[in-house]
Amino acid sequence: MKTVKRGIIIILILAAAGIAAYFLLTPDDVAVTAADTGTVSPKLNLTGNIEGNELITVYADVSGTIAERSVTKGERVSKGDVLLSYAGESQQNAVNAAQSNVEYDQKIIEAISTSRTTYMKKAEDAKARISQCEVVYATIKANILALDSAKYAQDYERNSRAQSIQSDMAKMQGEISGKQAELAKIEVELKKAELLEDKTNVLKLAEEAKDIQDQIADTNNAISKSQRDLICLPLEGMDPATYENYMKIQNDLETVTRLWSEAKTDRDTAQSLIKAYDELLGNEQKQAQDELTYDQAVKELNKAKGGCISPSDGVITKCYVDDGAQVEKGTPVFEMQKADSYKVKLLVSKYDFDSVKTGQTASISIGEKEYSGKVINISQYAEADASGKSKAAVDISVDTKEPMIIGMEADVIINLDETANTLRVLNDCVYTDDNGSYLFVVEKGNRVKRRYVETGVKDSEYTRIISGLNDGETVVCDLGAADYEDQKINPVTEKKE
Numbered sequence: 001m002k003t004v005k006r007g008i009i010i011i012l013i014l015a016a017a018g019i020a021a022y023f024l025l026t027p028d029d030v031a032v033t034a035a036d037t038g039t040v041s042p043k044l045n046l047t048g049n050i051e052g053n054e055l056i057t058v059y060a061d062v063s064g065t066i067a068e069r070s071v072t073k074g075e076r077v078s079k080g081d082v083l084l085s086y087a088g089e090s091q092q093n094a095v096n097a098a099q100s101n102v103e104y105d106q107k108i109i110e111a112i113s114t115s116r117t118t119y120m121k122k123a124e125d126a127k128a129r130i131s132q133c134e135v136v137y138a139t140i141k142a143n144i145l146a147l148d149s150a151k152y153a154q155d156y157e158r159n160s161r162a163q164s165i166q167s168d169m170a171k172m173q174g175e176i177s178g179k180q181a182e183l184a185k186i187e188v189e190l191k192k193a194e195l196l197e198d199k200t201n202v203l204k205l206a207e208e209a210k211d212i213q214d215q216i217a218d219t220n221n222a223i224s225k226s227q228r229d230l231i232c233l234p235l236e237g238m239d240p241a242t243y244e245n246y247m248k249i250q251n252d253l254e255t256v257t258r259l260w261s262e263a264k265t266d267r268d269t270a271q272s273l274i275k276a277y278d279e280l281l282g283n284e285q286k287q288a289q290d291e292l293t294y295d296q297a298v299k300e301l302n303k304a305k306g307g308c309i310s311p312s313d314g315v316i317t318k319c320y321v322d323d324g325a326q327v328e329k330g331t332p333v334f335e336m337q338k339a340d341s342y343k344v345k346l347l348v349s350k351y352d353f354d355s356v357k358t359g360q361t362a363s364i365s366i367g368e369k370e371y372s373g374k375v376i377n378i379s380q381y382a383e384a385d386a387s388g389k390s391k392a393a394v395d396i397s398v399d400t401k402e403p404m405i406i407g408m409e410a411d412v413i414i415n416l417d418e419t420a421n422t423l424r425v426l427n428d429c430v431y432t433d434d435n436g437s438y439l440f441v442v443e444k445g446n447r448v449k450r451r452y453v454e455t456g457v458k459d460s461e462y463t464r465i466i467s468g469l470n471d472g473e474t475v476v477c478d479l480g481a482a483d484y485e486d487q488k489i490n491p492v493t494e495k496k497e
Contacts, residue, residue: 030489032442033477035425040464041418042457044355048346048396050366050408052314052337058083060327061303064090068323070307071316076339076403081310083334084321088304095301098294105287107195115191116277119270126267133260140253144246169226172219176265179219183212184272220265224258314339315406337406342398343376344410347383347391355416355457362396365411366404373397375414416457424462429475430455431482439469440476440484442491448476448484 065087071077190205318335321327344364348356356375364371379393396412398404431438437455440448453468469475474491476484 027446027488027490028484029492030448030476030481030484031478032474032489032491032493033426033429034493035423035465035469035471035473035475037421037471038424038462039418039420040422040424040457040462041459042355042416043459044348044352044414044416046346046348046412046414048344048410048412050398050404050406050410051343051345051395052339052406053341053343054312054338056311056314056336056338057332058308058311058334058336060329060331060333061306061308062086062091062300063327063329064088064304066321066323066325066327066333069319069321071319071334073316073319074406075316077310077314077316077336079310079312082307083310083316085307086304088301091297091301091304094297095294098290098297101290102287102294104195105290108192109287111191111195112277115187116274119273119277123267123270123274126263126270129263130260130267133256133263136256137253137260140249140256143249144253165226169223172223172226176216176219176223177268179212179216180265180269180272183209183216183269184276186212187273188276216265216269217262220261221258224254224261227253227257227261308333310336312336312338312340317406339403339406342400342404344373344396344398344412346394346396346412347385348394349389349391353392356392356394356414357417360414360416362412362414364396364398365413366408372399373412418459419457419464422456423465423469423471425465425469425475426477427458427461427463428479429477429481430458430463440481441469442474442476442489445488446491447488448481448486450485 067085067087069084071081071083077083186205186209190202190209193201193205314336316334316336319333320331320335321333327333356378358375358378360375362373362375364373373396375394376397377395379395381393382390383393385391396414398410425439429439431440436452438450438452441451443449451468454466456464456466458464474493476489478484
């Protein structure tokens with residue numbers, strides 16, 4: 001009985017060993033697929049944020065105080081909306097000052113024009129009087145010299161006296177010219193003071209002008225006396241009748257020389273004032289500049305009254321000022337995004353950048369809503385993402401006219417350019433490590449070997465194989481493919497759907 005039992009046990013052990021050997025020596029069934037030629041339609045899945053189609057900085061229109069800011073960050077505005085209002089006090093003050101300057105310029109011009117006309121008439125009257133005096137003077141002088149010119153012409157003492165008188169007259173004439181120039185300046189300042197209604201200065205300048213006029217008159221009288229003395233130097237040896245005639249002519253000569261000197265003074269004074277007034281009237285540049293300043297001040301006041309206006313429909317994204325703030329013209333006061341259309345801004349890594357091209361279509365998901373769009377811009381300047389990595393900014397248009405929330409997160413799928421008639425394998429067959437992408441290829445004798453390949457774009461199902469694999473070669477498509485490396489397998493072809 002014991003022998004039978006032992007025999008049965010031995011048979012069972014041998015049977016188990018046989019079964020074990022069978023399973024150990026028989027290759028495992030492993031799912032495989034063959035590389036084939038077909039089309040790869042890759043897609044790129046990214047997340048970005050909604051933006052308006054243009055970033056706009058709004059600047060202060062004028063310098064001054066902010067009376068009231070009318071909008072807040074995140075508010076949607078329309079083109080022409082008032083974003084803030086200005087106090088306008090400084091602009092009104094500028095207009096008032098400029099207007100005063102223009103009015104003063106006009107008064108000066110009118111007053112000077114009137115005075116200039118008056119002095120032009122005085123100058124003409126003085127010239128006429130001078131001409132008359134010259135004729136009378138010449139006649140009287142001829143009469144005096146005719147009395148005894150031959151006898152006394154060479155008298156030495158008389159000639160010396162004549163030279164002294166002539167020298168004194170020249171000095172006095174020079175004094176008059178200086179006084180006339182001084183009087184012209186005072187007259188102009190007096191006219192300005194009268195227009196400004198500066199009574200204290202008017203009185204002071206009037207007294208100065210009167211004093212100079214008196215000095216000119218006194219000097220003119222002295223010149224007249226000298227002229228008379230020059231012509232009427234004492235003549236010796238006159239008989240009574242001749243002397244009486246001499247004295248009559250002398251009195252006439254004194255009157256003529258006085259009137260002549262006064263006329264010349266009036267003429268020279270009038271001409272000096274005309275010249276001064278001409279210089280003031282010729283200063284058109286100041287008048288034009290004052291008028292330009294006034295026009296500009298009015299424009300600035302109108303801008304201040306109108307406030308800061310939104311240049312477009314959009315959403316306010318930044319507010320730089322508050323009520324009561326002081327701003328200079330050209331200072332940024334708001335930042336807004338123009339929102340007559342929208343886009344999604346994405347950051348694309350260096351691995352996907354070459355696959356993205358303008359014009360590629362895209363689908364955008366925001367919550368439950370779906371939109372279509374396309375790639376409209378690829379920035380040539382890299383930006384850092386949240387982790388600090390440099391990425392390329394890509395703008396995707398959103399085909400919608402409905403208002404969207406600026407800054408809202410959006411999921412985007414970009415339909416990259418498909419590649420037709422290319423070698424491809426299922427995505428599940430491709431692995432990656434530090435050395436690159438690789439496959440587990442079933443080689444001769446159904447033995448599994450790791451092989452590095454160059455891959456290209458991929459879609460939801462296939463990855464393009466650029467090099468390292470031939471059309472029709474079999475690759476392992478199994479989650480545990482690495483476990484079969486360098487082992488023999490029983491390939492089981494997986495059907496492609």
